[in-house]
Amino acid sequence: MTHVALSHVRALTFDVFGTVVDWRTTVTRELAATLGEGKGLEADWEALAARWRFEGYVGGIGAIRGGERPFTTADALHREKLDEILAELGNPLDEAEAAELNRVWHRLDPWPDSVGGLGRLRKRFVVSTLSNGNFALLVNMAKHSGLPWDGFLSADLLGHFKSDPETYLSAARALSLEPEQVMMVAAHKADLDAAAGCGLHTAFVPRPNEMPAGRPTDLEFEDRFDFNATDFHDLATQLGC
Amino acid sequence: MTHVALSHVRALTFDVFGTVVDWRTTVTRELAATLGEGKGLEADWEALAARWRFEGYVGGIGAIRGGERPFTTADALHREKLDEILAELGNPLDEAEAAELNRVWHRLDPWPDSVGGLGRLRKRFVVSTLSNGNFALLVNMAKHSGLPWDGFLSADLLGHFKSDPETYLSAARALSLEPEQVMMVAAHKADLDAAAGCGLHTAFVPRPNEMPAGRPTDLEFEDRFDFNATDFHDLATQLGC
Numbered sequence: 001m002t003h004v005a006l007s008h009v010r011a012l013t014f015d016v017f018g019t020v021v022d023w024r025t026t027v028t029r030e031l032a033a034t035l036g037e038g039k040g041l042e043a044d045w046e047a048l049a050a051r052w053r054f055e056g057y058v059g060g061i062g063a064i065r066g067g068e069r070p071f072t073t074a075d076a077l078h079r080e081k082l083d084e085i086l087a088e089l090g091n092p093l094d095e096a097e098a099a100e101l102n103r104v105w106h107r108l109d110p111w112p113d114s115v116g117g118l119g120r121l122r123k124r125f126v127v128s129t130l131s132n133g134n135f136a137l138l139v140n141m142a143k144h145s146g147l148p149w150d151g152f153l154s155a156d157l158l159g160h161f162k163s164d165p166e167t168y169l170s171a172a173r174a175l176s177l178e179p180e181q182v183m184m185v186a187a188h189k190a191d192l193d194a195a196a197g198c199g200l201h202t203a204f205v206p207r208p209n210e211m212p213a214g215r216p217t218d219l220e221f222e223d224r225f226d227f228n229a230t231d232f233h234d235l236a237t238q239l240g241c
Numbered sequence: 242m243t244h245v246a247l248s249h250v251r252a253l254t255f256d257v258f259g260t261v262v263d264w265r266t267t268v269t270r271e272l273a274a275t276l277g278e279g280k281g282l283e284a285d286w287e288a289l290a291a292r293w294r295f296e297g298y299v300g301g302i303g304a305i306r307g308g309e310r311p312f313t314t315a316d317a318l319h320r321e322k323l324d325e326i327l328a329e330l331g332n333p334l335d336e337a338e339a340a341e342l343n344r345v346w347h348r349l350d351p352w353p354d355s356v357g358g359l360g361r362l363r364k365r366f367v368v369s370t371l372s373n374g375n376f377a378l379l380v381n382m383a384k385h386s387g388l389p390w391d392g393f394l395s396a397d398l399l400g401h402f403k404s405d406p407e408t409y410l411s412a413a414r415a416l417s418l419e420p421e422q423v424m425m426v427a428a429h430k431a432d433l434d435a436a437a438g439c440g441l442h443t444a445f446v447p448r449p450n451e452m453p454a455g456r457p458t459d460l461e462f463e464d465r466f467d468f469n470a471t472d473f474h475d476l477a478t479q480l481g482c
Contacts (some may be wrong), residue, residue, distance in 0.1 A: 013361060126380060136417035139367060139392040151380040157398040157415060174398060176316060176377035 006226075006239070009201055011175050013130035013153065014123055014140065015162075015186035017053075020129075020147065021108035022117075024049055025209075030104040039092040048085060048171065050212040056081025061132055061161045073134040073156050076085045078102050105133070106140035110147060111207065117232020119148050126150045130171050132161050151175075163194030172200070173191040183226065185235065189218060192225055203227035203235055245328050247467075247480070250442055251263060252416050253346075253362060254371035256395065256403075256427035258294075259451040261359075261370075261388065262349035265290055267268020271345040280333040291453045297322025302373055302402045313377040314397050319343050346374070347381035351388060352448065360389050361482045371425065373402050385476045392416075404435030412481065413441070424467065426476065429457060433466055444468035444476055 017023050027049040035041045041189045060077035060138035086093055087188040093101065121127050129138050135154045140150050153171045160166040171180045179193045179199030186192050187210060192202040203226060221228035227236035242342030258264050260265045268290040276282045301318035302309045320343045327334055334342065362368050369392040370379050376395045385388050394412045401407040427433050428451060433443040444467060447460040462469035468478035 073417075084462075122384075126384065128380070134417070135392065135394075135415040139369070139416075143363075143367065143391055150384055151376065151393055152374075174376040176314075176375070 006201075008178075008181050009125065009183050010177055010181045011059065011126040011128060012183050012185050013128050013171055013175075013195075013200075013240060014204070015119075015140075015169075015184070015188060015191050016129050016131040016133055017057075017108070018207055019185065019187040019205060021110050021145070022207075022209065023053060023105070023108050023228050024170060024212055026108045027052065027104055030101065032095070035089065041089055041092060043089070046212050050215065052078065052081050052085065057132075061155075065122075065161055071159070074105065074132060074137055075102070075134055087099065097156045102132055103140075106137050107144045108141060110145050111231070113231040113233050115146050117236055120236035121232065121239065122148055122150055124239065124241045125183075126170075126175065128153050128175070130162070131155070131168070161187075163191055165194065166196050168195045168198040168200055191223065196224070201226045203229060205229050205231060205235060249419075249422050250424050251348060251418055251422045252367040252369060253424050253444070254369050254412055254416075254436075254441075255425050255431060256425070256432050257370050257372040257374055257382075258298075258349070259448055260426065260428040260446060261355045262351050262382065262386070263450065264294060264346070264349050264392065265449075265453055267292065267349045268345055268361075271342065273350060275338070276330065276333060280351050282330055282333060284330070291456065293319065293322050293326065297325075298373075302396075306402055314401070315346065315373060315378055316343070317374055319346055344381075347378050348385045349382060350388050350416050351470070354472040354474050356387050356389065357475055361477035362473065362480065363391055364387055365480065365482045366424075367416065369394050369412075369416070371395070371403070371408070390422075402431055406435065408437050409436050409439040409441055413439075430463065437465070442467045444470060446470050447471060 014020055029045045031045040031048055036045065057074060057077050082098060082102050086098060105168060118127055127149060129149060130153045131138055132155045134156040135152055138152045138154055149234055152175060155161045158167055158170045169179065172182045175182060183201035183203055184192055184195035185203045185205060187205055189206040192204055196202050208219055211217040227235060227238055229238055255261055269287045272286040277286065298315060298318050305312055323339060323343050327339060359368055368390060369451055370390060372379055372398045375394055377396040379395055381394045388409045394415060396402045399408055399411045411454060413423045424442035424444055425433055425436035427447060428446055428448040433445055436445050442470045445463060449460055452458040468476060468479055470479055
C-alpha cells in the first residue's frame, strides 16, 4: 500500500465471525456442554457447529442475497437451523434452553490478539464492525468480551448482507467517509475482494484455526491486498499504531 | 414505575443533544473562537448557536418528517444552515474552515455527570444512543468525550427521525427486544411521550442549562414518566446500579 493512500484511511471496518472471534471453538464447546454433558447425548459437536454455521447462517444469507427468501437477521437464521438440529436429536431442550443456546453466537471467544489489537488500532482509526451479524448480537458480544469497538455496522441496520456492494458503500456513507478512506479487515478473501471492488482498502488477517478439520481454508498472503498481517497486533504495527 | 416492569428492562436508549451533551455552550464557544477571535467578527454567538440548532437541525428534521424534503443527515442539515449564516456574515471562512466548524457538533461537551453516569448504568443495562444525529457524528462524539456507549442507534441507520414511532420501534427491533424491555431517557418530554406511545418505558432527566436565555424549557417532573431524575447518577441510583 502506498503511504499516500494510507494517510487517507480514517476507519477500519472488520468482519467479525472468524476474523475477530473464534466461532468454531466456542460453539463446539457449548454444544458439547448443553447437549452432551447436559442431556447425555452423543454427537460430533464440531461437525454440528459447522453445519449450524455453514448451512444455517451462510446458506441463509446466500438465499436472502439471491432473492429466494425475505430479509431476516442472523439471530433468526441461527434459530431456524438450531431447531432443525434439535429436532434431529429428539428435541432435548425446552424453549428457554434453546433460546439460551442460540445466544452462543452473542458470546463467542475473541482470538487472543483481538481485544488488545483493536485497542491499539482504535487510537489512530475509527474501528467498527462490518458484519452480517445483527446489531444486538454484536453489541452483546462486545459487552461479553470487552471488544473495544468505536461503532457497530451490521447487516440489519444497513439493509444488506455482505458481499453485496451496497453493504460496503452504505458503511462508508454511515461513517461519512469516501470508500477510499475506509479499510476492510477480514480473514476471508471474498469479503476483501468485494470491498476492494467498491473502492475500499483491504487488510487480510488469515485465521488458521477458524475452520473445522477437513474444511479447506486459504491462508496465503496476496499482493492484491493493501496489507497482509499475521494478527491484529501485526496489523497495528504495520499501520504505525 | 413498578418493579415488575423494571425487571424486564434490558436496554436504555438516550436522546443525545441536550440530554447527554451541552450543545449550547460548546457551539457558542466555537462560534466565538472561530468567527470572533479568529476573524474579528462581532455577533451574539449564543443566538447564532440557537438559530443553527433550531432553524437548521430541528427545522430541517421537521420538514423531512413532514415529507417536504428528502431524507438527509444531521451533518448535512447543519452544513446547510451554517452556509446560510456564513453568507450573512460575508463568507469569512474557506471550505476547510467551514467543514471544521460544522464538525463542532461531533465534539460537544458532555454534561458533568454524563460519562460517569453512563459508566454506572452500562453495568446493568445496554446503553445506546437513540438520536437524530447521524452515526459518524455520534461515534466521533463518543471517541472525543469518552462517552461509554454500548451501541449507536441513529436516524440515518434506522431510516426515521424521532419522534416518528418507527424510530422507537425499529430501535427495539435492532436491540432484539420488545418495546417494554427498552427505556427511553431524555430531557425532552415530547421525545418521552412518543416513546411511551410505542410501549417503551421512560426516564426524564431535565437539563436546566440546555436552552439559551429567553427560550422556555419545561423542567418539571411528571408522574406519567416511569422515572424522573436530576442527572444520570441519580438515575443510576434509582435503578440500583
